[in-house]
Amino acid sequence: MENHTVVPRHRRIILFPLPYQGHVNPMLQLANLLYSKGFSITILHTNFNKPKTSNYPHFTFKFILDNDPHDERYSKLPLQGMGSFARVLLFNECGADELRHQLELELSEKDVSCLVTDAYWYFTQSVADSLSLPRLVLRTTSLFCFPVFGSISLFHDLGYFNLSDNANMEEQVVKFPVLKVKDIIKTGFKLQTNSILSNMVKHSEASSGIIWNSFKELEEPGLETILRDIPVPSFLIPFPKHFTSASSSLLEQDRTFFPWLDKQAPNSVVYVSFGSVSQVDERQFLEIVHGLVNSEQTFLWVIRPGFVEGSTWLESFPDGFPGERGRIVNWAPQQEVLAHEAIGAFWTHGGWNSTFESVCEGVAMICSPFYGDQPLNARYMSDVWKMGVYLENGWERGEIANAIRKVMVNEDGKEIKERARNLKQKLNVSLMEGGYSYESLESLIAYINSF
Numbered sequence: 001m002e003n004h005t006v007v008p009r010h011r012r013i014i015l016f017p018l019p020y021q022g023h024v025n026p027m028l029q030l031a032n033l034l035y036s037k038g039f040s041i042t043i044l045h046t047n048f049n050k051p052k053t054s055n056y057p058h059f060t061f062k063f064i065l066d067n068d069p070h071d072e073r074y075s076k077l078p079l080q081g082m083g084s085f086a087r088v089l090l091f092n093e094c095g096a097d098e099l100r101h102q103l104e105l106e107l108s109e110k111d112v113s114c115l116v117t118d119a120y121w122y123f124t125q126s127v128a129d130s131l132s133l134p135r136l137v138l139r140t141t142s143l144f145c146f147p148v149f150g151s152i153s154l155f156h157d158l159g160y161f162n163l164s165d166n167a168n169m170e171e172q173v174v175k176f177p178v179l180k181v182k183d184i185i186k187t188g189f190k191l192q193t194n195s196i197l198s199n200m201v202k203h204s205e206a207s208s209g210i211i212w213n214s215f216k217e218l219e220e221p222g223l224e225t226i227l228r229d230i231p232v233p234s235f236l237i238p239f240p241k242h243f244t245s246a247s248s249s250l251l252e253q254d255r256t257f258f259p260w261l262d263k264q265a266p267n268s269v270v271y272v273s274f275g276s277v278s279q280v281d282e283r284q285f286l287e288i289v290h291g292l293v294n295s296e297q298t299f300l301w302v303i304r305p306g307f308v309e310g311s312t313w314l315e316s317f318p319d320g321f322p323g324e325r326g327r328i329v330n331w332a333p334q335q336e337v338l339a340h341e342a343i344g345a346f347w348t349h350g351g352w353n354s355t356f357e358s359v360c361e362g363v364a365m366i367c368s369p370f371y372g373d374q375p376l377n378a379r380y381m382s383d384v385w386k387m388g389v390y391l392e393n394g395w396e397r398g399e400i401a402n403a404i405r406k407v408m409v410n411e412d413g414k415e416i417k418e419r420a421r422n423l424k425q426k427l428n429v430s431l432m433e434g435g436y437s438y439e440s441l442e443s444l445i446a447y448i449n450s451f
């Protein structure tokens with residue numbers, strides 16, 4: 001899969017990821033893909049959460065915005081958890097001059113064709129405009145989320161954020177019939193979030209085009225309408241099918257469990273991981289532990305440092321847990337795990353990368369979303385693609401065990417797994433010459449070459 005063939009370099013592309021795992025991964029996968037198509041690559045990055053540059057000797061890295069450790073504006077902001085997102089807001093407010101300076105330097109020395117930035121770096125649009133540099137946007141979630149994120153004011157006007165306790169949460173969402181009102185509540189978005197999201201949407205729509213880590217069949221129904229309403233070209237490229245995200249991991253990946261995984265029967269292990277930012281409290285943690293025990297299935301569980309609030313969680317393990325039936329690791333090479341024949345299902349939080357990596361490997365899912373796009377992904381996964389179970393009622397050991405058994409053991413599971421494999425097959429066909437994904441990549445390259 002990984003192919004860094006040496007070809008004559010075309011023009012340079014400058015890419016600027018948001019400094020979070022779920023955003024760095026797809027941007028560096030895209031960078032590898034563009035490099036494999038002959039472009040030279042410069043990565044602009046904050047010092048905060050920077051990836052291991054030695055894994056990318058073929059790229060040039062420039063560190064910006066929080067370069068000066070003595071700059072109080074940055075040094076006072078939290079480095080961990082959701083609070084660290086304040087950095088992104090600050091950079092959006094005050095990063096324009098520095099970005100312009102960096103871009104001018106690059107433009108004076110090199111033949112730059114365009115800038116690609118994460119959609120949340122919305123301040124970059126006016127800087128790129130002022131330099132007459134085309135800006136492409138990388139949106140790291142699904143396409144079907146985009147108009148939902150742009151409708152927060154509508155949801156507010158409909159009263160979704162002020163519902164009484166006896167309101168019908170199962171009701172279809174106005175404009176988005178696949179979704180239920182409770183999915184919108186679960187995003188956690190409120191009117192306060194509106195300006196970030198609307199800036200993200202507005203400046204993405206003012207760019208030269210949007211690149212999505214996705215593929216056509218996954219975005220149905222409604223793809224045509226969404227594409228028609230976005231005023232700039234869209235390119236749907238399934239990055240995990242071209243490059244893995246292993247080299248942009250911000251945490252050390254444990255590989256010591258592979259000899260154990262290799263010994264497990266095909267389709268017999270549940271892979272459990274909830275992404276790079278979500279956290280549970282000790283009660284929820286205990287429900288996960290007992291849900292796994294009660295499911296009587298073999299599992300590989302990623303417990304990221306900081307995943308459990310509090311420090312006494314190890315004491316919550318029942319005697320003998322996990323024993324031979326499970327392995328617990330800090331962080332894993334996730335895509336490689338999902339591709340392993342022993343994996344029978346993925347219990348995930350439904351972050352877009354995890355969801356999509358599971359789709360790419362044809363692995364059925366159990367989904368426990370936390371917030372943001374995750375409940376929307378979970379709804380599509382269970383009600384549209386029908387390739388898994390959405391744990392809609394939170395963290396309860398009985399429901400967890402039932403959901404795992406439904407996918408892994410019960411008769412229903414066979415159909416669920418079959419649908420997961422079919423979706424993977426559709427994607428593989430779409431990647432072949434003449435297929436939608438193949439053509440989308442070709443047209444992206446032709447588009448960039450036209451700048």
Ligand SMILES: O=c1ccn([C@@H]2O[C@H](COP(=O)(O)OP(=O)(O)O[C@H]3O[C@H](CO)[C@@H](O)[C@H](O)[C@H]3O)[C@@H](O)[C@H]2O)c(=O)[nH]1
Pocket residue numbers: 021022023025140141245249273274275276277278302330331332333334335350351352353354355357371372373374
């Ligand atoms: O042990 C692990 C666990 C995860 N990963 C990788 O980490 C990434 C996690 O990304 P994602 O599944 O999208 O989850 P988050 O880290 O939670 O991502 C944030 O960013 C995503 C993209 O915008 C959103 O969809 C999510 O809701 C948001 O929380 C994936 O590429 C995984 O392969 C590993 O490499 N090893």
